[in-house]
Amino acid sequence: MSLNNVTVNIYGQEYTLKTSAKPEYYEQVANFVNKKMKEVEKAGIGSGSQLRIAILAAMNITAELFESNQKKEEVIDKVEAKAIAISEFIEDKISDIESSNQD
Numbered sequence: 001m002s003l004n005n006v007t008v009n010i011y012g013q014e015y016t017l018k019t020s021a022k023p024e025y026y027e028q029v030a031n032f033v034n035k036k037m038k039e040v041e042k043a044g045i046g047s048g049s050q051l052r053i054a055i056l057a058a059m060n061i062t063a064e065l066f067e068s069n070q071k072k073e074e075v076i077d078k079v080e081a082k083a084i085a086i087s088e089f090i091e092d093k094i095s096d097i098e099s100s101n102q103d
Contacts, residue, residue: 011037011050036061 003018008030017026036057045056 010034011053013050033057033061 001020003020004023005016006019006021006023006026007014007016008026009015010030010033015030019026037053040053040056040060
């Protein structure tokens, strides 16, 4: 697997990464981070330093990730509960059929 150098620009700073991923992937990631940093800047809560803006943007991104993971877990729990209910329903019907055949 070969590594490529990918240069991205985040909040006016260039960063060069070595990666096996397609450059477009990290360009999307950088654009997302840049967008989040600009949102923090526009909100005025990160005024002062680029580091403060970066940290607050990272916290916002992490909060979104946690929320997304929580929603995913809730969906998985619902799907698992439905699968168990369907399985129990099918087992009950099979038992009904088997007991009616024995009569």
